[in-house]
Amino acid sequence: MTPKNYAKKLGLPPGTLIYTGKEKNHFEISILDYDENNFGEIQEIDVEASFSFKDSPTVSWINIIGLHNTEAIQKIGKYYGIHPLSLEDILNIHQRPKIDHFDTYNFIVLKMLTYNQESCEIESEQVSIIFGKNYVLTFQEKSGDVFDSLRSRIKAANGIIRKSGSEYLVYAIIDAIVDHYFLILEHLDENLEELESEVVSKPSLETVQKINQLKKNLITMRKSIWPLRELLAKLLRSEFVLESSVIYFRDVYDHTVQIIDIIESLRDISSGILDVYLSSVSNKTNEIMKTLTIIATIFIPLTFIVGIYGMNFAHMPELEWEFGYPFVLFLMAGMVITMIFYFKKKKWF
Structure with missing residues (x-):
């Protein structure tokens, strides 16, 4: 000094x-x-x-x-x-x-x-x-x-x-x-x-x-x-x-x-x-990034499904199907549950 x-x-x-x-x-x-x-x-x-x-x-x-x-x-x-x-x-x-x-x-x-x-x-x-x-x-x-x-x-x-x-x-x-x-x-x-x-x-x-x-x-x-x-x-x-x-x-x-x-x-x-x-700061940052990555990973297939059915082509058979909408929601919920179960089994969170 x-x-x-x-x-x-x-x-x-x-x-x-x-x-x-x-x-x-x-x-x-x-x-x-x-x-x-x-x-x-x-x-x-x-x-x-x-x-x-x-x-x-x-x-x-x-x-x-x-x-x-x-x-x-x-x-x-x-x-x-x-x-x-x-x-x-x-x-x-x-x-x-x-x-x-x-x-x-x-x-x-x-x-x-x-x-x-x-x-x-x-x-x-x-x-x-x-x-x-x-x-x-x-x-x-x-x-x-x-x-x-x-x-x-x-x-x-x-x-x-x-x-x-x-x-x-x-x-x-x-x-x-x-x-x-x-x-x-x-x-x-x-x-x-x-x-x-x-x-x-x-x-x-x-x-x-x-x-x-x-x-x-x-x-x-x-x-x-x-x-x-x-x-x-x-x-x-x-x-x-x-x-x-x-x-x-x-x-x-x-x-x-x-x-x-x-x-x-x-x-x-x-x-x-x-x-x-x-x-500690680095570990905290890693935990945050891991959480965000898991959330992003869960939403990637959901976004993919929504993207497909959002195209609204004329000859898409599911558009006229009476149970198409609940089926897609059920499919998306099943995928989320399956992925969460898989992540917990791997102890990722």
């Missing part, structure tokens, strides 16, 4: 900050700041107020919503030492999931997917992550995400997240996104089961549309999860990941492999359902 609004960037030098999306929500910065014994949450602060968390001894999760505010993004990037090319990739929402290493930070791009139950479509949003020693910056296009359970864990100090550093927070963010992929796959699997029943019982044009939408959703997921596997493999091979964090990133990697296997299985099943639909 060709990226939309990409024409805005044509001819501009590298590092030019141009937002390529359409969403223009309220710009908002929220912060979760914590360590093992302390926790603080700040909502909707201004850009300058977020600068003090860069060198904080605690772990700071700074979430920025509203990529259309390029001026604020530029200020944040300048203070945190983010390379202009990274800022450009943050604002270009059509990036492929990837990871880049820099001297003072690491840059990750992911696709956060959500399932719209009304339209049965998968909606994709780019999430960009910048993380350093004690801070994690996440950039989102619009409000609403899949991190509510993660925020609750941090507030309640469940697990080891409050005892761990920024690397573990990055793992938790990626894990939350990947876990949500499983929820989407559950919806797609339910749709698949419904289509399997529908394609056998009452296939229609709407069934084809549903199959095509399902295949489109699987392609969307495949485009998001395959690069993520490469991203995690590169992350595991890198030198900057602490040994204590490797096991967690490896666990997410295993989940991505599992998701890829499920996606491939669902793709095969959806292709099989489409074949079943085409076979």
Whole structure:
């Protein structure tokens, strides 16, 4: 699929900050700041107020919503030492999931997917992550995400997240996104089961549309999860990941492999359902043609008889016969009954 609004960037030098999306929500910065014994949450602060968390001894999760505010993004990037090319990739929402290493930070791009139950479509949003020693910056296009359970864990100090550093927070963010992929796959699997029943019982044009939408959703997921596997493999091979964090990133990697296997299985099943639909339609067409052929076959001899006696030649002996008309009707009825009996014996209907 060709990226939309990409024409805005044509001819501009590298590092030019141009937002390529359409969403223009309220710009908002929220912060979760914590360590093992302390926790603080700040909502909707201004850009300058977020600068003090860069060198904080605690772990700071700074979430920025509203990529259309390029001026604020530029200020944040300048203070945190983010390379202009990274800022450009943050604002270009059509990036492929990837990871880049820099001297003072690491840059990750992911696709956060959500399932719209009304339209049965998968909606994709780019999430960009910048993380350093004690801070994690996440950039989102619009409000609403899949991190509510993660925020609750941090507030309640469940697990080891409050005892761990920024690397573990990055793992938790990626894990939350990947876990949500499983929820989407559950919806797609339910749709698949419904289509399997529908394609056998009452296939229609709407069934084809549903199959095509399902295949489109699987392609969307495949485009998001395959690069993520490469991203995690590169992350595991890198030198900057602490040994204590490797096991967690490896666990997410295993989940991505599992998701890829499920996606491939669902793709095969959806292709099989489409074949079943085409076979069902073909069989239905054959049944209709068989019925029409039987009806036509029954009427061919009747038409032949009617055609002969419709000529009305002067010397046709049956024209003057008193029982000629009922005899012909009896003959035609007998032929119909005989042919129907013969077709049933051959199990043609």
